[in-house]
Amino acid sequence: MLVDHNGQPFPSRTSDLQDEQTAALGGIASRWPEHPSRGLTPQRLVEITDAAERGEIAAQHELFADMEEKDGHIATELGKRKLALLGLEWQLEPPPNASAAETKLAEEVAEWLDNLDMEDILFDMADALGHGFAALEMPWDTTGKVWLPKKLEHRPQSWFQFTTNELRLRSDSNHEGEALRPFSWIVHKHKSRSGITPRVGLHRALVWPFVFKNYSVRDLAEFLEIYGLPMRLGKYPPGATEKEKATLLRAVASIGHSAAGIIPDGMEIEFQAAANGTHEPFAWMVEWAERTESKIILGGTLTTQADGKSSTNALGKVHDEVRKDLRNADAKQLARTVTAQLVWPMVQLNKPGITPDRCPRFRFNLTEAESLEQFANSLPKLAQGGMRIPVSWAHERLQIPMAGKDEPILMPSKLTPPAPVESLRYRVALKAESGEVLPTDQVAVDKAGDGLDGNAIEDAAAKMLAPVIEALKQGASPEQAQDMLAELFDQMPEQDMTELLARVIFVADLWGRISG
Template identity: 50%
Template sequence: MVTPQILGPDGRPITRDILEEPQTSRVAMLRHEWQGHPTRGLTPSRLAQILDTAEQGDIVAQYELFEDMEEKDAHIASEMGKRRRAIIRDYEILPPPNPSAREKRDAKQLEEMMTDIPDFEETLFDVSDAIGKGFANLELAWHRVEGLWIPASITHRPQSWFKLARGYRQEILLRNGGQGEPLQPFGWITHTHRAKSGYIERAALFRVLVWPYLFKNYSVGDLAEFLEISGIPLRLGSYPPNASEAEKATLLRALVSIGHNAAGIIPEGMKIDFKDAASGDPAGFELMINWCERSESKAILGGTLTSQADGKSSTNALGNVHNEVRKDLQVSDCRQISSTLSRDLIYPMAWLNGLAPGGIRRAPRLKLTIEEPEDIGQYAESLPKLVGMGMRIGRQWAQERLSIPEPDEGEDILTAPAAAPATGLAALTAQPARQPVGDPPAQWVPRTSRAVGPAVTDWVDQIRGLVERAQSLEEIRDGLDTLYPNLSVDDYALRMAQALTAAALAGRYEILQEVAGGDGR
């Protein structure tokens, strides 16, 4: 018997040996590498150099810069947090299109296995790190649980641990001090997320944010310096012409002490004058800071009114428009991440556990639920009308629109209560319930309904035409008087008489049946 090969997402065969230990456990240099902080003393020329170096293949400094930006700029951290946490949604494991019974069972089993993955919400958040930085790599460590292959851990690795190799297509390699190692199949979740087209190192969203970050950093520093100078009065010390160097130093120490401690001493013959604090307007610095934060919000969330980056109140209508843009970003992010997780997490789990016999094309897939539930009340009112008009509406489509999951086999299902029995004429026109074939009343109800149906329909048509032509209630009243002779009441009375006769005969029949039963016959 030939053992089937395991094929990676790229179609290349792999062996289970590579699942025994994570790939980074064999590259010790990365664990002893300390993070740099390029934002310390960052200047425009230094920033341009970091970006140019990344384009030439050395991406370490660029991604260390991105880490610093997210750590030091509260506005970037806040806006990126909104966008990244927006993708932490409920999920479902779906079978491939037109699934067989086995493919449905495999998807259901895989969904149950997903509950064994520790802290899957953290995994979703870590994968979304690619939104700002262009790519994110999460390393998988596998173990066996009751005979099933399940990820024991899913660990985010810094972007500075990798290098980008250009070729026919760009490849992400693990740094090893040389040319780099290809990422081990079934060992990584690799998500690329481009803010614009191009090579990964230039397509990262943070490349757009580096200049607003730098300008804002300068403005914040200048504003802090301005406030320090303008908040403390200028102090001038005077010393006599024959003062020694030691006396001058004593006077200078006194000036500094007075500024910070509001107290000090000076030799006799010297004096200190206090001048007005420096005058100026900090509005220019604040204007620059606000412009930088608005630019950051536009780049991250597609607008400013969902973040109040302009510092002003906004109208509800404009806020809703900007929020719709933000929803578009959420939908796009969720779809991209769903595709990556389906390829790098769901397919390996399915294949290793024998749940993807048809390969990656027929493997189950993960879908983040991004659709908001529709108004059930509106659908409950409109769907019966649409179905009554002859529209063919799939049950699965309706359940997806209302976010109602497909019930499991054998699960209790809600059913509509039995309708109350109709009375009067409605009882004759209503659809009869199923009755035993030999029951005479049950046989005469539909017959009577069909008999009086033409007469009743003729009445309704004549009255409807009268109402449509009438201009007032009085005209309808007078029209009914004139319409009465045209109504076939005699025909209706004849049919009802037949129905009453049938009812009387049915009653006698039931009495005879009871008598026969009482005699034992």
């Protein structure tokens, strides 16, 4: 029997798999959002969040949608976190110790996923970051003999309710809601903290800074409107009629904006200095709210402009590493859902008999490309030191793909090793015998090569360093030997070593000329 990731059996009718469940519940789609952010007060906010904990989540998620729409800072910071997921490469991996058939199945399912718009699917699933969950309806269709989702549609969270922590579609005919059909939904639940689903989304923590920020922005607008203009004071003479007073009042009210007006003769308007208020408390409150929003969403403030005064390059890098940790954690949660609720149903419908532990796994590539220069310097030394480093590991760390069996590969240039002196003499002799003009005399070559062996160089070095070696034998410390080396440098018999080095350079130059 075919079952989905929750153990629910295959629908009894194939049409249930092909049709959209929400199409039969037209009352949901026709309901207009109530936008609870309008006139939102702290008391109303408490009522909304308390109702969500009892399973009535519609108002809470309509409020969350308003927050992303109205608060540009929340929209931008949350967008960074969502788009970071879309920038990752993904692949479908066979299970551990996969057989040839399992590897082939993983490749086949990867082709099925390529036929879907995975970028849009992943973006819609990432909506769970703020709301705590995201639901995508998934009707199926057959392409030849292969069952594939024909589309995946994001459904607003306000279309759902929780009954005993089970997500259900709201229904006008059933107060407990309609159970979600197996194989027809992807429900990604993102946990930013432990708890029941209505409380785990980021927006539960963001809602209070959102409210305080909106109060501050409103108060700042009122301050600028009232205290940004001078006080206008109208004076009317004794005995003025009500009509004259009303005319003066209209002139006083409009002169601040139109900078023009008329009043009856004998009346006057005086401009008083504005009150000594300041916008700084309101601006500080807005900045506090945005810093808090950045911390909640991205784990810090130094990757945004919200805390520019205290930002440093080093701290910015630390906060950027925190963002990578969040991205990786988000990606792992997302990959588990795709494997269980998209890949597994595909395998079940098209390749029945596969057990969950042998199902291909959806994975994001979270490996950071290492410094090529750093690895080029360190890997040869580590290998020479005896470390057994798998080639596949090096390719993975550097994000360099392994070449195929018949695929051309880059090859290291073949370096010609230094030729022995005898080989040098032999090649010079051959060139002389052939009648070529030699770059130097054969005798000079023979003499240059005489004595160029390891023993001669060691003897010359020992003779030159004899005073220092003797001092070390007499018990001198390394520091004393170093000082002595500096004092005796001019007195050291370096002639033998100098002559040997000159001859080595001469032979090397000669070999280069002949080889060229």
